[in-house]
Every structure is written in structure tokens, then in C-alpha cells.
Amino acid sequence: MPVEHEQERDGDTRPSASSTQAVKPSHRMAVLGSLVATLVVFDQATKAIVRATLPLYDSVIVIPGFLSLTHVRNTGAAFGFLNGVQFPFKAAVMTLISLVALVGIILYGIRATTNQPVSQMGLALVVGGAIGNLIDRMTAGHVVDFVDVYWRGWHFWAFNAADAGISIGAALLIIDMIRVDRHVSTTA
Numbered sequence: 001m002p003v004e005h006e007q008e009r010d011g012d013t014r015p016s017a018s019s020t021q022a023v024k025p026s027h028r029m030a031v032l033g034s035l036v037a038t039l040v041v042f043d044q045a046t047k048a049i050v051r052a053t054l055p056l057y058d059s060v061i062v063i064p065g066f067l068s069l070t071h072v073r074n075t076g077a078a079f080g081f082l083n084g085v086q087f088p089f090k091a092a093v094m095t096l097i098s099l100v101a102l103v104g105i106i107l108y109g110i111r112a113t114t115n116q117p118v119s120q121m122g123l124a125l126v127v128g129g130a131i132g133n134l135i136d137r138m139t140a141g142h143v144v145d146f147v148d149v150y151w152r153g154w155h156f157w158a159f160n161a162a163d164a165g166i167s168i169g170a171a172l173l174i175i176d177m178i179r180v181d182r183h184v185s186t187t188a
Contacts (some may be wrong), residue, residue: 032124039128043161044135047144059148070148072167075141095137102130119176125169132162 050071054060059070075094109123136143145158159167 028120032120035121035124036128039165040132040135043129043132046161047136047146050144051147054146055161066151067148068148068150069146070146070158072145073142074145074158075143095134095141096162097103098130098134098137102127102134105130116176117181118172122169122176123174125165125172129162129165129168129169132160132165132178 020102050069054069054071056071056073059068061068105123105127112123113118134161135141143160143162145163147160147164148158149156
């Protein structure tokens, strides 16, 4: 009799190794690919709407004292890092850095042996966001940001849907890494 059945008879209600891998890898990849594609399409669509309807540096208040849509350009890295710094071939350098980072993330995702849906979803969101921002860098030399969250005189960095996907994906990866139950042996 297989080990997982003996554990179930002894009152262990944890799922067996075979039941946690019930989703076929091809189906899982299709779902994750759809998540990446959906984020890229949504990101590019929202940026196109902002470019078409909101002049650069103009704002529309959504929630007074908290949220506006403000059309800005980020020529730097995440959170506006290096945005105000000018140097030769900056757009090409930032595009190359973004491309190298994306390739690194994809290679990590391919080599990762995790079957954990949380980490796979996190990686898919990071990849989708990275692709969305890379498209901007390759086509325009900058990233369009427009979500402006603020409180009194303090403004968070303006961001977009791709940035939100990257941030949520990174949070999911961190949550998955610190989950204690994942590292507990089920053979004891």
C-alpha cells in the first residue's frame, strides 16, 4: 500500500504528493501564460488611453486628497530611480537593463522546481509587468506612469498596471518563501 494511503488511515489529512500535482503542467503553463498576456494587454491598453486622453503632466482627481490619474514619463528604473539623471544613450541602457532582467526572471522561472501556485502566479505577474514596461522602453524610450497616490503633501511614486503586477508578484513570491508549512517534512 502506498505511503500516502497509510498516512490518511492514521488521521493525517494533508494532501498526498500525487494530489497536489493534479493540474497538468501544460494546463498550468497555459493559465500562467494567459495571466502574463492579460497583464501585458491591460497595461498597454491603460497606457494608450492615458496617452490619448490626458496631456503630459495633467491630472484628473479620482479620490480627492488620495488618488489622481497623472500622465508622467519615467525614463529611469523602478520607483523613478535615475529618472532625473541624464546620460548618453540612457534609453538604450535602460532598455538593455530591463531586457537582461526579464531574461533572468524567465530563466529563473524555467529552472525553478516549484509546483506552488502562489510562486508560479507571482512569477507570471512579474514577467507580465516586466514585458509591459519593456514594450514602453523599446517603443518610446520611457515608461508611461499615471497612478498617483498621495496623502497631504506626500506623493508615492507614480506607477502603472505593469508596476502593480510586478509589486504584487514580488509580494506573492516573498509570501511563498516565508510560508512555514512548505518546509515541514510530511514523512515524519
